[in-house]
Structures are given as structure tokens and as C-alpha cells.
Amino acid sequence: GNSVTQMEGPVTLSEEAFLTINCTYTATGYPSLFWYVQYPGEGLQLLLKATKADDKGSNKGFEATYRKETTSFHLEKGSVQVSDSAVYFCALVSGGYNKLIFGAGTRLAVHP
């Protein structure tokens, strides 16, 4: 079945450090891929998405490239801020109806 695997957290970084959060997936067909972010006490916000191979999603300095050959969608940011501290979820939609399948989430803590 379809699934998403994320690197375990927490990830702890100093402000202005480079961020990578790994995400790999298993899916039939050609899924759309998403990164959602959850700030403390809040619901999920869409961060970025990519709908086909080699697409790059980007938003607020975050980027992720849809790599079909490695079934990956790693999240990157060149310089993190304290305000980026949150839980990040990788997710996919594949075939049938619009059902999101999420990874377990990766908590990011950024210190000044």
C-alpha cells in the first residue's frame, strides 16, 4: 500500500543553519507530494507541493524536489529562523479519491 517515511526528530538547529528533512514514499501510480507544517497548538498548513516528477515546490524559503528515481521529496531551507520551529509532515495523494497519507512528522526546534 501507499506510505510515507520521514526522518525521525527532533531536529535541533541554530538560527541561520541549513535544514534538510528527509522524506521517502511508496505509492502505486504517480502521486502528488506535499509538505504540511503544524505550529504549536494549531492545525496543518500547506507549505508546498509538487504534482509530477522533477517538479520543485517552494514557499517561504523552503524547497522540495519530486524525485521519482529515488521516490523522495526532501524538504530544504537554506537559513532557518526561530519562527520555523514546528512539526513538518510529508504527505502524498495517489489515485482514487483525494485521500492524504501522512508521514509521522518531524519536529524542528530552532534556537537563537
Place this chain on the structure above:
Amino acid sequence: ETGVTQSPTHLIKTRGQQVTLRCSSQSGHNTVSWYQQALGQGPQFIFQYYREEENGRGNFPPRFSGLQFPNYSSELNVNALELDDSALYLCASSSGGTEETQYFGPGTRLLVL
């Protein structure tokens, strides 16, 4: 444009009781999906409603049921509550189609004692 709203924000129930959670979809959206997020985990799909009909269901027992109304708002009902039902319940709306972006509400946090 109004985003997705959910009510109540928090709820405490006891085992065996029943609960109803509500969701108002974003303007122009006709599809509502419900997810359960246990503490420290990713959201799990419960079911989806499209134009008042259940459009798909995840691996949840029948005591989880739902409704969608003509204005596309939705309810999630859970009967015979169990301790493991304690979670954040998230509602997401979208404009239909197989891969349309889903927009989430803030969630309802349910605690079952």
C-alpha cells in the same frame, strides 16, 4: 474568503459517551475530509464527503460516522467513545477532484476519560 473552521476547540468526554464535531468548509469547496491525529503521530484519514455523499473511508470502525450538509459543512460523530479516541480531529476542505489541495481547520482536541 473564510477559511475552514471547526467547533468546539476542546472537548472532554467519558468512555461510552457520544460526541459530535463540526466543520465549516472553505468558501467554494464541496469536499470535506476528516482526519484523526493521535499525540505525536501523523494524521490518519477517517472518511471523506463529496456533495453530501461518503466518498471514501479509512480503517475506522462504524461507530465513526459523518454527515455533509447542502452548504457543504460537515459533522463527525463518534459513538461509544473509547480512551484511544483521545486525539486532535482535523477537518480539511477542497474543491473536489482527485488531487486538489486540502486546506485544514485548526482542529478539535478530544479527551476521553
